[in-house]
Amino acid sequence: MPKITYVDHAGTARTVEGAVGATVMETALRNNVPGIDAECGGACACATCHVYVDEAWAEVVGKGEPMEQDMLDFASDVRATSRLSCQIRITPELDGLIVATPARQG
Numbered sequence: 001m002p003k004i005t006y007v008d009h010a011g012t013a014r015t016v017e018g019a020v021g022a023t024v025m026e027t028a029l030r031n032n033v034p035g036i037d038a039e040c041g042g043a044c045a046c047a048t049c050h051v052y053v054d055e056a057w058a059e060v061v062g063k064g065e066p067m068e069q070d071m072l073d074f075a076s077d078v079r080a081t082s083r084l085s086c087q088i089r090i091t092p093e094l095d096g097l098i099v100a101t102p103a104r105q106g
């Protein structure tokens with residue numbers, strides 16, 4: 001199972017196992033990882049699942065669809081590697097993925 005590491009705003013890293021086909025948001029919730037609220041349940045309609053993809057993974061993960069980009073406008077402190085974690089589906093290639101959660105979601 002691909003391992004996903006979530007780093008909170010204080011720098012604490014939590015590594016959990018994610019299932020292929022699940023999203024990075026769902027995996028956080030299932031494992032009680034703090035910092036991802038996911039108020040809309042993954043409908044790309046709230047931006048409370050905002051994460052920063054680690055630079056080393058940005059290319060592998062890629063950019064979001066236009067709908068996600070629009071929703072990111074509602075997130076705070078958006079950066080070049082910002083993504084909505086409910087829109088990142090886990091594949092075997094994402095084993096080792098590192099994402100950070102914004103301070104506002106801490």
Ligand code: FES
Pocket residue numbers: 025037038039040041042043044045046047048049071084085086087
């Ligand atoms: Fe609402 Fe991702 S959970 S946008």
